[in-house]
Amino acid sequence: MFLILFLFFILFVYLFLKYYEHIKIYDPREKLFFFPDDCGIKFEDVNFTSRDHVLLNGWFVKGVSDKVILFCHGNFGNISSRLDIIQDLHLLGYNFFIFDYKGFGRSDGVPSEKGLYADALGAYDYLIERGFSDKDIILFGRSLGGAVAIYLSGFIQGFRGIIIDSTFQSTRALGNDIFGYNLPNFIISNRFESIKIIKNVKIPKLIIHSENDDLIPFHHGEKLFEAAPDPKRFLKIRGSHNNCISESKDIYMAGIKDFLESLEN
Helix, strand or coil: CHHHHHHHHHHHHHHHHHHHHHHHHCEECCCCCCCHHHHCCCCEEEEEECCCCCEEEEEEECCCCCCEEEEECCCEECHHHHHHHHHHHHCCCCEEEEECCCCCCCCCCCCCHHHHHHHHHHHHHHHHHCCCCHHHEEEEEECHHHHHHHHHHHHCCCCCEEEEECCCCCHHHHHHHHHCCCCCHHHCCCCCCHHHHHHHCCCCEEEEEECCCCCCCHHHHHHHHHHCCCCEEEEEECCCCCCHHHHCHHHHHHHHHHHHHHCCC
16 A cells, blocks of 8 residues: 555656646747737738647748748747837848747647747748748747757758857756756656757857846856857847846847848858
8 A cells, every 4th residue: 555655656746847847848828918010010920830730820020031030939928928029120121930839829739849849840831831941041049949949950951040049058957057956857858958959050150148147047058159060159148038138139139130141141
């Protein structure tokens, strides 16, 4: 009897840890609160399928450029939480496609590491079907989305370039910062091992990180930069994880603009 109770206790602890991991990595919201046309930006509401055949939702904003920015957002909210960056990048003239992962916004399904990768590949497929080539696509990933963009750039080698903003080396490394020790591998289902993948990403890279990031410490950006092969740039900004874009707006947008212009050469 004691052995059965002990096994049930172990199972309970294991399942609780898996649940805890999931809610800490993924924090979606279903309701869309804002839309690009709220600030005068015309957009297309797009439904498409992930590589694993789940229906997803996104927004396509047309620009004057023949290039498109494929944006992978972070772990919180949904695409309507990113209206500021949509506005900022729209001013640069690029086509812009932002999408919600499984379980976020109007997208079906439940998020997972493997699922997010399939979602990003589905977004890529949509842009190819729309007539863009690999060389027309610039990846942009922020926070958790940076890990998704890094995976995509490692899986498909021909993109124009990639911007990685406020992203971690891996969930294991981030967990070490949070808890002060390395978590056992069997606990971690969502590993996002960007530090390994980025070593083989040969396209031009801009890595952005705030020296005051209170969620993903600055050294994660430094380590990703060190591991990445050339060509690469690093942009240091200031401010907390969620407020660094607004606090460093001028240097942030100037750095992105300069990098994007370098890709035209």
